[in-house]
Every structure is written in structure tokens, then in C-alpha cells.
Amino acid sequence: MKTLIIGSSGLIGRNLTSKFIEQDESVICMDLDMGATPNLDGVELVQGDVTNYDEVLQTITKYEPDRIVHLAYLVGRGALQDLSLSLRVNLLGVDNVFRASVESSVPRVVWASTLGVYSSIDYEDGIVVSEDSPRPYSPYTAFNTASYYSALKHMNEYQALLYASREGLDVCAIRPSTVFGPGRYTGYPWVGSFVEDAVAGKTTNVPMHPDSTFGLVYVDDVIDLFEKVTLAKKLNFDVYNTGGNLISLAEIAETVNTVLGGNFVPDSTKEPTFQFNISNERAHNEFGFKILSFEDAISTHASLLS
Numbered sequence: 001m002k003t004l005i006i007g008s009s010g011l012i013g014r015n016l017t018s019k020f021i022e023q024d025e026s027v028i029c030m031d032l033d034m035g036a037t038p039n040l041d042g043v044e045l046v047q048g049d050v051t052n053y054d055e056v057l058q059t060i061t062k063y064e065p066d067r068i069v070h071l072a073y074l075v076g077r078g079a080l081q082d083l084s085l086s087l088r089v090n091l092l093g094v095d096n097v098f099r100a101s102v103e104s105s106v107p108r109v110v111w112a113s114t115l116g117v118y119s120s121i122d123y124e125d126g127i128v129v130s131e132d133s134p135r136p137y138s139p140y141t142a143f144n145t146a147s148y149y150s151a152l153k154h155m156n157e158y159q160a161l162l163y164a165s166r167e168g169l170d171v172c173a174i175r176p177s178t179v180f181g182p183g184r185y186t187g188y189p190w191v192g193s194f195v196e197d198a199v200a201g202k203t204t205n206v207p208m209h210p211d212s213t214f215g216l217v218y219v220d221d222v223i224d225l226f227e228k229v230t231l232a233k234k235l236n237f238d239v240y241n242t243g244g245n246l247i248s249l250a251e252i253a254e255t256v257n258t259v260l261g262g263n264f265v266p267d268s269t270k271e272p273t274f275q276f277n278i279s280n281e282r283a284h285n286e287f288g289f290k291i292l293s294f295e296d297a298i299s300t301h302a303s304l305l306s
């Protein structure tokens with residue numbers, strides 16, 4: 001199987017590239033900035049911009065991939081830095097990949113949506129969200145700075161469904177929860193640094209209330225699901241949640257400080273914010289997919305650093 005990974009220098013892309021190469025899969029990598037793409041034997045490297053339709057189409061035409069994994073994006077609050085660039089990368093870029101895949105008859109496109117598409121559901125204690133949960137969206141009722149990114153992902157989901165229904169594109173979304181692991185440099189700064197900080201004996205100050213909750217998932221689990229969905233002969237669904245370990249900042253502090261000897265410090269002067277439990281039962285039933293516990297995940301990450 002030949003897979004084109006677009007966004008191969010990012011957290012998910014670079015880890016997925018390494019995993020595919022370990023398993024002797026054939027990989028072509030494309031990113032605007034190739035600096036962090038693993039330069040491994042067997043990887044074809046293509047510097048390219050997803051906002052440029054011709055570059056996307058030429059790459060697909062040249063390499064004729066069996067699968068595309070589309071991960072190039074301005075993530076989370078990164079989408080707010082330059083609103084019109086975000087529209088080009090996050091809407092036009094995704095559209096370019098879908099459209100060029102139809103034009104070149106690519107057999108399947110797998111792309112990353114987000115848990116953020118559920119973020120306008122009111123938080124209720126104990127609620128468990130599945131792929132079939134309603135996802136009402138209105139900026140006038142759910143407006144916050146994170147919701148712009150979620151709105152773009154909603155739009156991408158519409159695009160995917162339209163390309164599937166009108167053009168017959170085999171297109172599947174994965175909705176990751178908040179991902180942590182080696183190589184996370186975008187999104188919430190503390191999510192990218194708390195394990196490294198603990199191992200280096202540094203304090204992680206987190207500008208969030210200790211009662212705030214987060215659904216965290218380790219990057220190896222996320223790439224495991226991308227791999228399963230990419231390589232499967234047939235898929236039963238067109239969207240899968242990774243799920244995550246729903247955990248409060250106080251519990252993160254306790255685990256990180258006990259297991260890794262860290263100094264993880266939430267801020268009790270902030271207002272608490274909540275996430276909800278996101279079920280990955282669909283992926284579990286179809287692929288046997290399971291995620292690591294939070295404690296095992298931070299231990300795995302820390303063991304790579306020592």
C-alpha cells in the first residue's frame with residue numbers, strides 16, 4: 001500500500017510516517033516545512049503547499065497513492081493568528097485534497113477532524129459523547145476563541161460528506177481528543193511540555209483551574225487508529241473517535257508529580273472549564289482499538305526522554 005501523508009512534519013504526521021516505515025509501508029510525505037518530517041530510508045519527500053491545488057494534484061498524479069492521510073492544518077488557537085490564512089489552509093487546503101483525490105481516483109482519503117466538533121454540547125456531569133451525538137453549532141451561542149477552529153472542522157465535515165455523496169469519494173474522518181506525546185509544538189503549550197518538564201525537573205505552570213477537565217490521548221494511540229483506518233480493506237463508518245482519558249488538572253498534577261516527580265501546578269484563580277467523555281467504542285468494536293491509561297502514557301513518553 002502506498003500512502004501520501006500530507007502534514008508529515010506535525011505531531012501526528014511525523015509519528016505516523018515513522019510507524020509506517022517501521023512496517024515497510026511505502027510512504028510519500030508532503031509538508032510546507034519539511035524540517036521535522038522523518039528523513040528515513042524509503043520515504044519520498046515533497047515540499048508543497050496544500051493551498052495550491054496544482055501542487056496537490058501534481059503530487060498525487062506523480063506518486064499515485066492508494067491512500068492519502070491529510071493532516072496539514074493550523075491547529076487550535078493557531079487558527080486565530082491569521083484568519084484569512086486559516087481559511088486558505090483549513091478550508092481551501094482540505095477542499096484541494098478532496099477535489100484532487102476525486103480527480104485522480106484516489107481509493108481512500110483519511111483526514112483529521114477533532115473532538116472540538118462536540119464542543120457546543122452543554123457539559124453535563126457524566127455525559128458520554130459518541131460519533132452519533134448531535135453536534136449543534138452556532139457561533140452566537142457557543143462563541144469562544146477555540147470555537148473558530150471547531151467551526152472550520154465542522155465545515156470540513158460537510159465538505160467530506162458532500163464529496164462522498166456527490167463524487168463517491170471514500171473519505172473517513174478521525175476525531176482525535178487532545179493529543180500529547182513527543183513532538184507536540186502547537187496548541188496548548190502545557191500539553192506539549194508537561195512530560196518533558198517533569199523529566200527535566202522543571203515546573204509546569206498551567207493557566208487552568210484544578211477542577212477543569214481534559215480528554216487526553218497519547219500520540220501512539222492516535223496513530224494506531226490512523227493506521228487501522230488507512231490500511232483497512234473496508235470501513236463500516238466514515239467517522240471514528242479516538243476517545244481520551246477524561247481527567248481533571250488536579251488528577252494530572254497528582255499523577256505527574258507522583259509518577260514522574262514533576263511539579264505540575266494548575267491555577268485555582270481561573271474559572272474551571274469542562275470537557276466530556278468521548279466514547280471510542282465504535283473503533284474498539286471494529287478494530288479492537290484501545291488507548292493507554294494516562295499513567296501508562298506519561299510513563300511511555302518519559303521513558304523515551306531518559
Ligand SMILES: NC(=O)c1ccc[n+]([C@@H]2O[C@H](COP(=O)([O-])OP(=O)(O)OC[C@H]3O[C@@H](n4cnc5c(N)ncnc54)[C@H](O)[C@@H]3O)[C@@H](O)[C@H]2O)c1
Nearest residue numbers: 007009010011012032049050072073112114176178179186
Ligand atoms: N494535536 C491535537 O491535539 C489534535 C486534536 C484533534 C485534531 N487534530 C488534528 O490533527 C491534524 C494534525 O494535527 P497535528 O497536531 O499533527 O498538527 P501540527 O500543527 O503538529 O502539524 C500540522 C502540519 O501542517 C503543516 N502545514 C501547515 N500549513 C500547511 C500548508 N499550507 N501546506 C502544507 N502543510 C502545511 C505544518 O507545517 C505542520 O507540519 C490537524 O488537522 C489537527 O486539527 C489534532
